[in-house]
Amino acid sequence: MPGSFASSPLVKICGITRADQAQQIVTLGADALGFICVPTSARYLDPDQIRCILETLPRFSRAKQPLLSVGVFADASLETIAQTLALSQLNSVQLHGNEDLDYCLTLKQSHPHLTLIKAFRVKDQKTLYQAQRYGSAVDFFLFDAFHAQALGGSGQTWDWTWLDPVPMARPWWLAGGLTPENLQKALVNCAPAGIDLSSGVEVEPGIKDLEKVTQLFRLLALPDPTSHPV
Numbered sequence: 001m002p003g004s005f006a007s008s009p010l011v012k013i014c015g016i017t018r019a020d021q022a023q024q025i026v027t028l029g030a031d032a033l034g035f036i037c038v039p040t041s042a043r044y045l046d047p048d049q050i051r052c053i054l055e056t057l058p059r060f061s062r063a064k065q066p067l068l069s070v071g072v073f074a075d076a077s078l079e080t081i082a083q084t085l086a087l088s089q090l091n092s093v094q095l096h097g098n099e100d101l102d103y104c105l106t107l108k109q110s111h112p113h114l115t116l117i118k119a120f121r122v123k124d125q126k127t128l129y130q131a132q133r134y135g136s137a138v139d140f141f142l143f144d145a146f147h148a149q150a151l152g153g154s155g156q157t158w159d160w161t162w163l164d165p166v167p168m169a170r171p172w173w174l175a176g177g178l179t180p181e182n183l184q185k186a187l188v189n190c191a192p193a194g195i196d197l198s199s200g201v202e203v204e205p206g207i208k209d210l211e212k213v214t215q216l217f218r219l220l221a222l223p224d225p226t227s228h229p230v
C-alpha cells in the first residue's frame, strides 16, 4: 500500500496519455492508471495507443499487486467495450455514463475476470443511496462530482460529508477535483478503498504534473493525522 493513512487508499491516476509519464507514475506508487476511452474527451486515446503504453509497463504495482489498467467509458455499446478490451489489453473498466444495472450485469457476465467500476456523478445524497442497487453487479463504486457540462475530469469537488450515513454495498473510490492540497481534508471526512485523481495533478488535459504526483505520494506516506499513538 502506498499510504500510511488509516484507510491506506489505493491510488488511481486517470487521464494518462504518455508512456513515459505512465512509467514514472507507476514507479512513484500508483495502483491503477486510467485511460479515457470517451472520444469527446481531450484525454481520449484509441485502443492501439493504450496498448502501446501498457506494453511498456510492469504487470505489478510497487505494492506488488496486479496493476489495474482502467478504460473509462461513458454509455459506449457493449460491443465497443469488448473490441477495446481485446485490442488494448486493459484489465479494468470504469463506466462513467448512465449505464443501467442490466448493462453492468451483462458486461460482467461476458468478462468475468474484468475489474468493473461503476462511476456515479453525485448531484446530492440520493445518488449515493441509488448506487447501492449496483452492488451485485460491480467490483467497485466510484463517486465523482456532477457537472452539467462535463462527463468527468472537471476538477469539481462535492460534499464528502454526504457519504457519512450511507451503508456501502461495495468498496468505493473517491473522485472529483482531488488534489494534493485538498486530499488530507477529504480523507478526514471519509475512508475510501481508493482515490482517483486526474485534473488535480495535471499541467493540461492528458499531461500530468509529475511534481504534483510526487507530492501526492509523499503526502500519503505521512502518518495519519487522525491516529493517536497508544
Ligand SMILES: O=C(O)c1ccccc1N[C@@H]1O[C@H](COP(=O)(O)O)[C@@H](O)[C@H]1O
Pocket: 014, 015, 034, 036, 038, 041, 042, 043, 072, 073, 074, 096, 142, 144, 151, 152, 153, 154, 155, 156, 175, 176, 177, 178, 196, 197, 198, 199, 200
Ligand atoms: O477525464 C476525462 O476527460 C473524462 C471524460 C469522460 C468521463 C470521465 C472522465 N474522467 C474521470 O473524471 C473523474 C474525476 O476527474 P477530476 O479529478 O475531477 O479531474 C475521474 O474518475 C476520471 O476518471
